[in-house]
Amino acid sequence: MARVKIGRYVPGNSPIHRLDPRTKLVGGFVIILAILIDDSWQVMTLGTLLMIVAISLSQIGWPSVLRSLKWLWLVFFLSFAVQVIATEGRPLLCLGPLTLTWEGVYRGVVTFLRLLIIYLNSTLLTMTTSPMRMAGGLEALFAPLRHVGLPVSQFAMMTSISLRFVPTILEEGEMIIRAQKSRGAPFHSTNKLLRIKTGLAVLVPLIIGALQRATDLAAAMESRCYSGGSSFNRAKELRFQRIDGQAALFILFFCVLPLTLFWGR
Structure with missing residues (x-):
């Protein structure tokens, strides 16, 4: 499989x-x-297993997913380290003025898994849902808010486009950084100034490029007479299928199992 840019929709016919x-x-x-509500190890384990199953079924490919994590491991590690150091409890290891605790290790693992599951969940959504279907889903879910005057169609399309801009901006940022490095830019200089x-x-051309892309997109949408109002029709209406019911039951099982097996102890 060709290299996949994180967050970009990957066409497919997976479940x-x-x-x-x-x-x-x-x-x-x-x-x-x-x-976020339940920090028990059972829920964290089930959540991690659920993400593993979902990514495997998506047929996106684990190499693409793991590559996307390369810039986030530092954030995950720092979150883990802060919890290990700052949480009081039973001493596990003393390193000078720092005391590592069993409770801190547990909280660190929970924080790490929470961030990982949230990231994988969001990534899986954007990589398996086309922009138009994403906008349609958001519009359908927020439809009741029309009664309070919220422009649901415009909000849904704006959210969908914002999500799609993230991988584009990241890709353009990488290109600018490579171009600057080829010119000898001192990214690792000890001089802070x-x-x-x-x-x-890097930042200035990145912002200019993002604004230019937004302007081009707005012009393209305007030239196609897109208004996003309630009269906007879709070529393919959203319909629930049997596979949606199966997925709902699976997620319900994930939520109910910890309640029935562990909370009743």
């Missing part, structure tokens, strides 16, 4: 691709809510 976007949005929200100047040399 995850065929799910209704409303099922994926609600299911992903429920999973994230469950791991020089590093700030080098960072601005």
Whole structure:
């Protein structure tokens, strides 16, 4: 498989691709809510297994997913380290003025798994749902808010486009950094002022490029007479299928199992 840019839609016919976007949005929200409310090891284990199964079924490829994590391992490690050091409890190891505790290790693992599950959940959603289906799913879920005056169609399309801009901006940022490095830009200089100047040399063209892309997209949508109102018709209406019911039961099982097996002890 060709290298996949993180967050970019990958066409396919896997079970995850065929799910209704409303099922994926609600299911992903429920999973994230469950791991944020309950920090038991059972829920964390089930959540991790669920992500492994979902990514395997999506046929995106584990190499692509693991490559996307290369810039986030530092964030995960720092989150783990802060919990290990800052949490009080039974001493595990003393390193000078720092005391590592069993409770800190547990909290660190929980924090690491929470961040990992949230990231994989969001990535799986954007890589298996096309922009138009994503907008349609958001519009359908937020439809009741029309009664309070919220422009649901515009909000859904804006959210979908914002999600799609993330991988594009990251890709353009990588290209600018490579171009600056080829010109000898001192990214690793010990001079802080020089590093700030080098960072601005990346940030300024990145912002200009993003604004230019947004302008081009707005012009393209306007030339096609897109208004995003309630009269906007879709070529393919969203319909729940049997696979959506199966996925809903699977997610319900994930949420109910910890309650029935562990909370009743």
